[in-house]
Amino acid sequence: MLNRTAEALLWIGRYTERAENHVRLIDVLYHLRENEEDDECSVWHRLVNAVGNPEAYELKYGEYEEIAALNHVIFDREQPNSLFSCISQARTNLRNIREKIPSELWEVMNGFFLWLKDSTVEQMLQQSPHLFFRRIKESLSTYQGMSQSILYRDEYYQWSECGRYLERCENTLRLLTAICDDRSVSHVAEHFSLRLQSVLQVAGGYEGFRRQNSDNVDPEAVAAFMITDGYFPRSIHFSVRMLKERLEAIQRGNSSRIKDTRLNKPLKLAGKMSSDLEMLDDSDLAPDRLGDALRGLSRSTEQIGVTISSLFFQEEREVIA
Amino acid sequence: MQPSDSSKSWNSYQSHLFYDEMFEKNGTVRPHYSKVFRQFQKSPYQQLADRQQAFDRMIMEEGITFTVYGESSTDSLERTIPFDLLPRIIPKKEWLVIERGMIQRVKALNLFLYDIYHGQEIVKEGIIPRRLVMTNKYFRYEMMHLDIPNNVYITASGIDLIRNDQGQYLVLEDNLRSPSGFSYLFKNRSLMSRLYPELMFSHPVQEVEQSLEAFLKMLRSLAPGGASKPVIALMTPGCMNSAYYEHTFLAQQMGIELVEGSDLVCRDQYIYIRTLNGYKKVDVLYRRIDDEYLDPLAFRPDSLLGCPGLMNAYRAGHIAIANAPGTGVADDKAMYSYVPQMIRYYLNEEPILSNVPTYLLDRPEEREYVLERLDEMVVKETSMSGGYGMLIGPAATEEERSLFSEKILQSPGNYIAQPTVKLSTSPVLQNGKLEPRHIDLRGFVLNGDNVHVIPGGLTRVAMQEGSLVVNSSQGGGCKDTWVLTK
Numbered sequence A: 001m002l003n004r005t006a007e008a009l010l011w012i013g014r015y016t017e018r019a020e021n022h023v024r025l026i027d028v029l030y031h032l033r034e035n036e037e038d039d040e041c042s043v044w045h046r047l048v049n050a051v052g053n054p055e056a057y058e059l060k061y062g063e064y065e066e067i068a069a070l071n072h073v074i075f076d077r078e079q080p081n082s083l084f085s086c087i088s089q090a091r092t093n094l095r096n097i098r099e100k101i102p103s104e105l106w107e108v109m110n111g112f113f114l115w116l117k118d119s120t121v122e123q124m125l126q127q128s129p130h131l132f133f134r135r136i137k138e139s140l141s142t143y144q145g146m147s148q149s150i151l152y153r154d155e156y157y158q159w160s161e162c163g164r165y166l167e168r169c170e171n172t173l174r175l176l177t178a179i180c181d182d183r184s185v186s187h188v189a190e191h192f193s194l195r196l197q198s199v200l201q202v203a204g205g206y207e208g209f210r211r212q213n214s215d216n217v218d219p220e221a222v223a224a225f226m227i228t229d230g231y232f233p234r235s236i237h238f239s240v241r242m243l244k245e246r247l248e249a250i251q252r253g254n255s256s257r258i259k260d261t262r263l264n265k266p267l268k269l270a271g272k273m274s275s276d277l278e279m280l281d282d283s284d285l286a287p288d289r290l291g292d293a294l295r296g297l298s299r300s301t302e303q304i305g306v307t308i309s310s311l312f313f314q315e316e317r318e319v320i321a
Numbered sequence B: 001m002q003p004s005d006s007s008k009s010w011n012s013y014q015s016h017l018f019y020d021e022m023f024e025k026n027g028t029v030r031p032h033y034s035k036v037f038r039q040f041q042k043s044p045y046q047q048l049a050d051r052q053q054a055f056d057r058m059i060m061e062e063g064i065t066f067t068v069y070g071e072s073s074t075d076s077l078e079r080t081i082p083f084d085l086l087p088r089i090i091p092k093k094e095w096l097v098i099e100r101g102m103i104q105r106v107k108a109l110n111l112f113l114y115d116i117y118h119g120q121e122i123v124k125e126g127i128i129p130r131r132l133v134m135t136n137k138y139f140r141y142e143m144m145h146l147d148i149p150n151n152v153y154i155t156a157s158g159i160d161l162i163r164n165d166q167g168q169y170l171v172l173e174d175n176l177r178s179p180s181g182f183s184y185l186f187k188n189r190s191l192m193s194r195l196y197p198e199l200m201f202s203h204p205v206q207e208v209e210q211s212l213e214a215f216l217k218m219l220r221s222l223a224p225g226g227a228s229k230p231v232i233a234l235m236t237p238g239c240m241n242s243a244y245y246e247h248t249f250l251a252q253q254m255g256i257e258l259v260e261g262s263d264l265v266c267r268d269q270y271i272y273i274r275t276l277n278g279y280k281k282v283d284v285l286y287r288r289i290d291d292e293y294l295d296p297l298a299f300r301p302d303s304l305l306g307c308p309g310l311m312n313a314y315r316a317g318h319i320a321i322a323n324a325p326g327t328g329v330a331d332d333k334a335m336y337s338y339v340p341q342m343i344r345y346y347l348n349e350e351p352i353l354s355n356v357p358t359y360l361l362d363r364p365e366e367r368e369y370v371l372e373r374l375d376e377m378v379v380k381e382t383s384m385s386g387g388y389g390m391l392i393g394p395a396a397t398e399e400e401r402s403l404f405s406e407k408i409l410q411s412p413g414n415y416i417a418q419p420t421v422k423l424s425t426s427p428v429l430q431n432g433k434l435e436p437r438h439i440d441l442r443g444f445v446l447n448g449d450n451v452h453v454i455p456g457g458l459t460r461v462a463m464q465e466g467s468l469v470v471n472s473s474q475g476g477g478c479k480d481t482w483v484l485t486k
Helices: A003-035 A040-051 A054-061 A066-075 A083-096 A103-117 A121-127 A129-150 A155-181 A189-203 A206-213 A219-227 A236-252 A264-279 A287-310 B006-012 B031-042 B045-062 B092-116 B130-134 B182-195 B209-220 B244-254 B310-315 B339-347 B364-372 B398-410
Strands: B065-068 B077-080 B083-090 B156-163 B169-175 B232-235 B257-259 B264-267 B270-275 B278-281 B284-287 B320-322 B377-381 B390-392 B415-419 B425-430 B433-447 B451-453 B458-461 B477-483
Touching: A003 A040, A003 A066, A003 A083, A003 A129, A003 A155, A003 A189, A003 A287, A040 A054, A040 A066, A040 A155, A054 A066, A066 A083, A066 A121, A083 A103, A103 A129, A103 B045, A121 A129, A155 A189, A155 A219, A155 A236, A155 A287, A189 A206, A189 A219, A206 A219, A219 A236, A219 A287, A236 A264, A236 A287, A264 A287, B031 B083, B045 B077, B045 B083, B045 B182, B065 B244, B083 B092, B083 B182, B083 B425, B083 B433, B092 B156, B092 B169, B092 B339, B092 B433, B092 B451, B169 B433, B182 B209, B182 B244, B182 B458, B182 B477, B209 B232, B209 B244, B209 B284, B209 B433, B209 B451, B232 B244, B244 B257, B264 B310, B270 B310, B310 B320, B364 B398, B390 B398, B425 B458, B425 B477
Parallel strands: B083 B477, B232 B257, B232 B284, B284 B320
Antiparallel strands: B065 B077, B156 B169, B156 B433, B264 B270, B270 B278, B377 B390, B377 B415, B425 B433, B433 B451, B433 B458, B458 B477
């Protein structure tokens, strides 16, 4: 496998996961308005803060209002984290390695991209934003589901999944950190609790949480579910464990007789992060201590990401002819 | 305005000046097109329009595109090549002549290349002027006296054919360096069988799938030392190249590695692919990059697309390259006019397929003759391709013609001229009607330890009414091409 193929696969995993996380978040935030007493424009401010870039937004659009905000986070070609940009990047990377992946998979992604490319804010508002978001979620799920169904489980699959779980970790951490850092919320117990619960909705874990915790909605319980639970697929612990398994599979699947030691460092880091997570107990996840725990985990995740991408730095191009 | 009854359409079909694929001069349908015509007649307009739309959508979704680049790097447009759902049908007898003619031609060209890079007998005997060979910008000194596998210089070639107003097939051009179009050929067939099966399967059409296997076999046969499981790689300039889709298609279908120059490295005169798990030795390189960019140590030093040391490995016999470097000297438009003589000289045979009459403008009498009749001539720059750098006399204005004459007089050696051939036409579905459009045929000849011609080839269509330009980069379309087995 070529270096750049592995890198492309990593980014495909990352961008499709990022798109899924973003659309889930946008869908929830868009509909959260009825519950809040804040004024109109703070809803859009929160949206742009969560998945966009406030400075860039203010420069381009000025005031915070519905159409501009939706444009910024969904359709804006110039915003590198808009839904369109994420899908476009995933699709471009997929196209660049298309000879290596099943054509059915390519067609799903390409069809999705072409549809999104031709969609506009106006069309979305006319139909219904929720149905629009649902279609995006479904397209991403089709892509994911088909990968699970037909992709040969060799390094091609493993690299893509590494990207996915790395991104999932980062996104979940960012989501939780944003709530802890939001001054207006973190100091008011009820608001804080409500916000944490909205995270469950975003992650699609509300029913699972309820089943595990019946009527307990303590912030510590929610935090535990999203951070240390080993059975919820979008929790940080689950994601790190899967990341570690994928890296191990890549290392194992090596056909060369010499063991590839390059993946040792990221594996160690993932292993350490996994044990750190196991060490966290409820008191560490209390509202006043949660921020610290999250910061530690964010640092570890970042380290893992940096170590993995350093594997792809091009060696000096020697010329021996 | 939508015609309710498509059966009336052919009455207004105007193509009596040209040879038409489907209709004779008096309007009767040629026998091998009768089923297609009947099918077309009985299909309501909406059904045909829907079907054409289904084709367009599938082409877009599958990403069968080529890329055109705008000013900024984000500005790239992926264009699909317009595909017309009416097939071009070639009866078996006609095809046999075309096939034999192309095989003969490529055989002679291969022998010519061997000769030019060895004893140069054809030059010594005065049949081809030395100047034409030695000053050709594609002539590669590095290839002199080099023995290559099977002496096959041209592994994959695309021979462009047209039909004159008598229906006779003529060779318009040879493409021997990096011909493209394979992917569209296979994809057209795949589209037709999936989206128009009732038409497809009611005809005895020769299948083309096996040609991919044949292509792979040809590449394998080039492996140095006759390795049994040679590693074959397709070298591409990268995803920015307009033909990138074809590169990925061929790599995937043939199960070979797709590499860019930067993925390769030369060590001890062997070429390796740099993989995540180490180095993988390459035995055969099917390169879709021009000679100039292949190796910065041998050719253009500023090329970032090549692999330094590739030519050294090649000369050491450690890697085979298809098509061989230096084949461009044979597909030059001026050299084209000598191909009939090559066939006579090397094979002692008469050419089965004739050239279009060609004038070399550095010859004074021919130049004078052409300049007097520019409005009847097509003038081409010898080193250009893709339909650029040419003048279509009858379609040009007086001013355009006189401007071009200046260019000719400045450097006559750069131009050749051909009388405009009344290119044949084929019906194309436009707004529920059948309309004639000019077409050509690119035939593909594969050479290895034996020779294989892909049945049919790529029929290219000039989609604009009256236009003679079929190249995809300038808006040309294509049709599926059927060779009947009976």
